[in-house]
Amino acid sequence: MASIEFSKCEKSFGSAKILKGIDLQIASGEFLVLVGPSGCGKSTLLRTLAGLEKLDSGTISVGGKVINNVEPQDRDIAMVFQNYALYPHMTVEENMGFGLKLQGLSSSDISKRVKGISDLLQISHLLARKPKELSGGQRQRVALGRALSRQTPVILFDEPLSNLDAHLRSQMRVEIKRLHQTLKSTMIYVTHDQMEATTMGDRIAVLKDGLIEQVGTPTEIYHRPKNMFIASFIGSPEMNFLEGSIVQKLPWPNARRVDSVLGIRPEAFKVSNGSVNSQEIELGDFDIELSENLGGQQMLHGQLADQTVRILVDSLDNFSTGQRIPLKIDLTKAHLFDKKTGLNQRI
Known part of the structure; x- marks a missing residue:
């Protein structure tokens, strides 16, 4: 060696x-x-x-x-x-x-x-x-x-x-x-x-x-x-990058900047049941435009606050095209990037 x-x-x-x-x-x-x-x-x-x-x-x-x-x-x-x-x-x-x-x-x-x-x-x-x-x-x-x-x-x-x-x-x-x-x-x-x-x-x-x-x-x-x-x-499917009103909902000081971008991996989304803990926030309604069955998981493509998003859910949940579902995220799994430099502001 x-x-x-x-x-x-x-x-x-x-x-x-x-x-x-x-x-x-x-x-x-x-x-x-x-x-x-x-x-x-x-x-x-x-x-x-x-x-x-x-x-x-x-x-x-x-x-x-x-x-x-x-x-x-x-x-x-x-x-x-x-x-x-x-x-x-x-x-x-x-x-x-x-x-x-x-x-x-x-x-x-x-x-x-x-x-x-x-x-x-x-x-x-x-x-x-x-x-x-x-x-x-x-x-x-x-x-x-x-x-x-x-x-x-x-x-x-x-x-x-x-x-x-x-x-x-x-x-x-x-x-x-x-x-x-x-x-x-x-x-x-x-x-x-x-x-x-x-x-x-x-x-x-x-x-x-x-x-x-x-x-x-x-x-x-x-x-x-x-x-x-x-x-x-790194990651397949790749991370979602969201801007605008979605970012403004984050409880972090840097999220108030207009050049901040929220990064969320597809598996980090959760279907909301109307309640959130201290580490979660509601994002709003997600409109499903396309569903892909991946076996054990289901890939959902659609719109969240007028932005294209992909999320991964259990295939047994059986969501379908045209359905609207409320989403939330675990903040411990979210990232905040500077749009100009691309740097992750949370590490």
Whole structure:
């Protein structure tokens, strides 16, 4: 295992500045997820750590040692790519053992290590096959196995599940998290999928336009977003943002400002029964325009004080289009943002 530190890291491609002074510390054995929209710099940051891109300025340290000038093959870092990057003419066993062969391990040691990893990933029955004979999920397991077989203290993942269907992505999320608990390697995982980020990471680093917006546990990021961007990016469905008369009802001094925005997650609304406690306020009537059945929950789309709102309720409540229902919120689950800066005024 090894700790990792990015210090004042910058990187440009031509006139486009991709990384703008990144500072980030990752503990030994931690599973950190880099998440953000396309083009935010997360894959570039990962590739600078792997040695596939060179920084313009700043330093990267692994285990306390600066590795800026260390060649990629000498960094003792494994990487799993989005497109698998398997050799088509090699069998699964040969693909998994190729890196070990380059390291000079004996045939018996390679065979033993590949066997152990293939058993762990439950792909031992595929060792004699070639990539074209495998499904997408099987290829991804092989790519993962090739990285794990090297037994490096650091393993990097660059959107490895984006080519898989929803069911396989769900399975592989669990497998990768389970492997991390078993191997205890330091892992950094890049994704634009906030579901992957919140279900897999010990901590999440949210990036936007080459800058880190917030770092924290999935719970911290979800319940205490630093700004409106994070509040809208993390969470599915995203947070509702309300202005005007709704905000004026809040018992907070900052809510009296015209540039304040109320943020409420869809599940934080409650159907009012006419009574409120000290931590609740009535918001008014909600007119349902569309209902989506999500299985255990129901997503209601509609209008509240002439603003579009989405709320989540139990599907057994069986609300329907055209219905009007009174809403209230729990103030402990509400957020107040500055419209100009986007900053959360309640953290």
